Amino acid sequence: VAVLLSGLLAWNLFSVSLTSGARSVIDNSNLVKKVAFPHEVLPLSAIGVALVDFVLQTAVFLVFILVSGYGFRWPEIALYPLAFATLLVFTVAITLWLSALNVRYRDVQHLLTLALLVWFWLTPIVYAGALVYGVLTERGEWLWNLYLANPLAPIVFGFQRAIYGVVSSGGQAILPPVSLGWLAGVLMRGRGFGILGNIVVGIVGAFLASWLLPMVGIAKSPVSGLENLSFRPWQASHSLRALACSSASRVWL
Numbered sequence: 001v002a003v004l005l006s007g008l009l010a011w012n013l014f015s016v017s018l019t020s021g022a023r024s025v026i027d028n029s030n031l032v033k034k035v036a037f038p039h040e041v042l043p044l045s046a047i048g049v050a051l052v053d054f055v056l057q058t059a060v061f062l063v064f065i066l067v068s069g070y071g072f073r074w075p076e077i078a079l080y081p082l083a084f085a086t087l088l089v090f091t092v093a094i095t096l097w098l099s100a101l102n103v104r105y106r107d108v109q110h111l112l113t114l115a116l117l118v119w120f121w122l123t124p125i126v127y128a129g130a131l132v133y134g135v136l137t138e139r140g141e142w143l144w145n146l147y148l149a150n151p152l153a154p155i156v157f158g159f160q161r162a163i164y165g166v167v168s169s170g171g172q173a174i175l176p177p178v179s180l181g182w183l184a185g186v187l188m189r190g191r192g193f194g195i196l197g198n199i200v201v202g203i204v205g206a207f208l209a210s211w212l213l214p215m216v217g218i219a220k221s222p223v224s225g226l227e228n229l230s231f232r233p234w235q236a237s238h239s240l241r242a243l244a245c246s247s248a249s250r251v252w253l
Contacts, residue, residue, distance in 0.1 A: 025100075072165065128175070
């Protein structure tokens with residue numbers, strides 16, 4: 001139960017932020033037309049709402065862990081803030097430029113629903129990570145490395161290891177048999193992602209959206225009433241870099 005719920009904590013924050021953040025500019029088109037403000041605030045506010053739910057869910061879950069007598073293990077619990085920082089930076093990065101894409105291409109929000117459904121089953125939440133590790137490493141180490149290219153996989157492993165504390169129970173493997181140092185390294189550097197890679201994803205994603213969507217500003221928006229919309233992803237990248245660097249500095253310190 002602890003493994004399942006700890007994985008769901010991370011997934012709920014990610015999926016709710018993306019779903020609400022992607023349509024945040026469209027849903028607030030009247031506000032955008034009437035008030036001059038940095039429009040990247042809209043997707044960031046959607047993430048803020050999801051963070052409130054995340055904190056409440058985490059508090060209830062931690063109380064349940066303590067009341068059940070299971071407790072926490074040190075130093076495994078130290079992985080929790082690292083996994084959370086990585087998740088937050090990645091969520092901000094993806095949400096910012098999905099919200100820009102959705103202004104120009106309205107089908108993004110519908111495709112996102114399907115993508116999240118597939119992504120959920122590619123992430124080790126409802127099945128044991130140890131099972132995936134065993135099956136993939138038997139067929140080649142490269143398959144395991146490819147699986148870790150899913151940026152949410154090491155994040156969920158981090159949440160599960162921090163809260164569950166052990167890799168096996170009753171002789172049955174639950175989590176991948178990797179060291180804490182290895183998992184922390186993957187969260188920091190990643191196999192192409194990690195917290196540092198996610199910073200790059202956010203910056204590149206914001207600039208990529210601004211390059212692909214020079215009209216997001218937008219004189220020819222297919223959305224009625226968004227003629228005066230001025231949501232510029234390159235402006236969002238400044239806020240992203242500030243948040244990402246702040247999160248990274250806290251992790252390093």
